[in-house]
Amino acid sequence: MAGDSRVLMDHNMEIGVTPAQVKKLPKHLREAQISTERTHLISDPAKKPRQRYVQKDGKCNVHHGNVQETYRYLSDLFTTLVDLRWRLSLFIFTLVYVVNWLFFGFLWWLIALIRGDLVHADEEGWTPCVENLNSFVSAFLFSIETETTIGYGYRVITEKCPEGIILLLVQAILGSIVNAMMVGCMFVKISQPKNRAETLMFSHNAVISVRDNKMCLMFRVGDLRNSHIVEASIRAKLIRSQQTKEGEFIPLNQTDINIGFDTGDDRLFLVSPLIISHEINEKSPFWEMTLAQMEKEEFEIVVILEGMVEATGMTCQARSSYLDTEVLWGYRFTPVLSLEKGFYEVDYNNFHDVYETNTPTCSAKELAAKLREGPLLPQLSLLSPEPKMHTFDTLNRLSKPDPLGQDEDREERDSGGDRGETNGSAAALEEPHLADGLPG
Template sequence: MSGVKCHIGQDVEKQGSKLPKKWNDPNKIPTDRTMVVGGAAGARDSLDGPGCQLKKRRQRYVEKDGKCNVHHGNVRETYRYLTDIFTTLVDLKWRFNLLVFTLVYTTTWVFFGLIWWLIAYLRGDLDHAGDRDWTPCVDNLNGFVSAFLFSIETETTIGYGYRVITEKCPEGIVLLLVQAILGSIVNAFMVGCMFVKISQPKKRAETLMFSQNAVISMRDNKLCLMFRVGDLRNSHIVEASIRAKLIRSKQTKEGEFIPLNQTDINVGFDTGDDRLFLVSPLIICHEFNESSPFWEISQEQLAREEFEIVVILEGMVEATGMTCQARSSYLDSEVLWGERFTPVLSLEEGFYEVDYDTFHHTYPTPTPTCSARELSELAKKGEAIPLPPLSPPASVSDTPNPQSPRDRWEEGAGQEEGEEENVSNGDVKKMDTEYE
């Protein structure tokens, strides 16, 4: 997981530059993260300088809000979009979707209105307008405007009763059948497209929360990577599941460079812990074992790594039954070593309450600085796990005997009815002041 930490012009999209088409471009510099614009030769030389002072912001593969930061360029087979025109219309932005919706109906009305007017013109109905002895194809059709209005009435089945087709016009009857059938197809297609677009569960994903940072700390004597997820709505996500991917460039033994390679991170697939009952916020845990990509990562090495962890939460919306997906990501700089999430669940009078003010809060906890592999070797030798000294915050030292989260939870559960104080899991408010 080694990579160059200092780059020039890393944020290529913000600079308006496109990703290069060739790796051997002399003006482009391949890195473990992506391809970046090199600029002048002096700028490239500064990469090897002491301190790397010109480091730019890292480019994300997936934004914090779940948007995938990948643009497709040089797509020559654009006809493929037309083969799936329904999905193409649903994926359009609302302003373009409404424009297409309006144009489709207006075009069909004008097209059939022109044909109705052409029939009346060829039959001579326009020359005998107002002649009661003449039987026209369509009563009271005396111009293109009236033909256009009759086309709208026919396709929308409004039926005002002023303009009606007569039985002595076989070509008009055939056109009426064609317009009725095609009009039904257009209605089914466009209304179905609008319904699917309106009922898309994308907005439901915005009420699914991910913690701003991921943490690494000890859990059951093992190093673990953890992040928190939560649902703001009372309607639950049915069959919710979580998975995570490690996005990191790699080079194979044969010398092949694979940019942004995806590696699966086990968050409970073998034990079923990836299936979530997301009623209250949950902490998702990845254990550092021999199959973990973080098996040999220590705190010191983490500071030199370049990677991105993409987390994906999927499930069905309880109200509609449609599948919903929420995404977020954590850069290596957003992974905190030696931290633990502040508890957010408190025991109230007859119910549990979630305090989302502390959803993203963490506090320091004693954590070994060595890798999980080294911890495993120490455990096999029977040696004690080395823990770095942790100086408590000043607010903690002011408290003579600070209670643990478990003690505070049990104290809150044991309170008698009528007491004013209600102690939460971990005393949420006190933990905020201690470890913010």
């Protein structure tokens, strides 16, 4: 510890920060390492807010620009109409019907004008194409009555107008096509399964802790409705920048996170909230990542829950994401299920709550190596203080830095010492064989 303080003091002197100024800084700033590279005079201890790839509500933060081949949208007109916003869909729905009625109303008026029905309509013995059609307005009303099959009985086509009969057949056929197209679009838009995803919940944070002697990444999912999601399955992707060995930079590289695909645990019976676990093993992207390294990494975990809606049979997909700052090391989820008289009750007030648990700060690879040498977890119980419960609001408050350093004493009391050892304990220094496996 003395050596670390001496190195930190040397770094401070290099960048022109005096020891008196260091003491005035909050704890999280004083403990942050300062870069001595030539390209960086001082590193920013707090991560800058990053742009999400997927929002918490599942919306993807990707906009397609400079699309030249826009004709492709018209090749699938039905899907294009369904994907439009509601106000634009209602406008197009109304516009299509009004234009269709006006177009055929104009044709009926044109037939009456050519035949002379508008001039000789009041003469006795004259048989018009459409009775009581004497203006464009009356032709428009007859077009509406014909296509909507209202049939008021005031304006009627006569048998001595073959061109009118042909136009009547054309309007009836095209009108049916327009009705099927537009009503179908509105029905699909109203019954879209993405509305069902509004009642599927994901925990606000993901956690990392030890489960069955293995380091695991966990998050919780739940369904608020009594009607279930049939054939529910879940998968996860790690989104982060990557540079290949050839020097190619991939800004948003996607890596699969195994959450039970090989064992079938990704198939869910989502009746009550479930904790989804990813075992950090040799195939995991977090295999060699320690707590200190994770605090420096920038990544995003996208989780996707899919299944069929029981009421409609349509496929539903719900999405959420966790930034690196939303992955809590050394926490577990608070239980939400309790047994009542004759049924199980789920308390959604604790759905997002977590509590602190003793977790080594070393990587899963180092933990596995230490476990092969001898049992580790029975001795970890000596390092654990009383578990502390944290709600989601409390975690947000604790995660915000105190610019005046007023929360330093409270942080020291809550953490029981330096976070660079193990979560919530400084007793690891008393166990030499444990301190070797739990790097600070």
